[in-house]
């Protein structure tokens with residue numbers, strides 16, 4: 001791999017930059033991540049996927065948000081990464097494992113087009129509802145149907161971890177302006193020590209739900225794989241869906257399967273946008289803070 005080679009791809013409009021730890025010539029500091037992800041001074045993405053070596057899986061992956069924070073899991077990010085390692089022949093088989101901060105993920109390249117991965121399925125792990133493990137600061141065993149007053153407005157919250165933390169809020173109607181106004185306050189609510197990803201959910205029927213997303217460390221995004229998994233797990237726990245649900249987002253649809261033990265399987269398309277080499281001029285000032 002050439003020095004500072006990158007690939008930019010998206011899963012339903014949730015875009016990521018893929019880098020290889022063996023090929024970058026700079027420190028991937030929080031400031032470097034913020035600059036790379038910035039639309040004006042960098043490549044403009046919802047996060048960075050860094051390929052690393054692993055002793056526990058076929059390949060390792062570190063996931064970073066545009067604010068420089070690290071995420072334990074990313075459903076779109078992991079699928080984009082699986083496409084990258086398959087398409088660039090880093091992995092030669094359609095089934096393999098990926099080590100993430102949030103656990104080992106089993107990947108399956110379900111569909112290819114002209115030898116390139118198109119539809120990817122991942123066994124992304126198990127939903128965890130214990131409030132301390134999400135984590136939250138609530139004393140109750142779980143955080144389900146809890147009323148919380150956040151920035152002057154009352155929300156009924158359902159919290160779950162799918163490797164990363166999520167706050168699922170059921171709604172009769174979805175309003176993007178509402179989640180754009182309150183998303184950051186929910187993200188930073190004092191009961192969530194590691195912050196949290198938030199979803200507003202409208203249930204269509206037992207096989208379909210529509211969601212809006214405010215991501216921890218990224219803000220409003222067009223799609224989110226772990227958000228889809230979190231929503232499916234909460235709806236399954238409430239008996240509002242069966243084991244398979246289509247999650248409809250602005251950027252497109254994902255299929256989530258949740259078994260009776262809350263093991264989660266996520267399936268959906270990924271697309272490559274471009275590949276290239278980071279320009280030395282970008283790298284010269286990569287350590288500088290982003291001008292406001």
Ligand SMILES: N[C@H](CCC[C@H](N)C(=O)O)C(=O)O
Nearest residue numbers: 071074075076164224225226
């Ligand atoms: N911002 C998230 C990680 C990315 C989630 C989303 N892009 C996905 O596809 O799951 C977090 O800090 O937990």
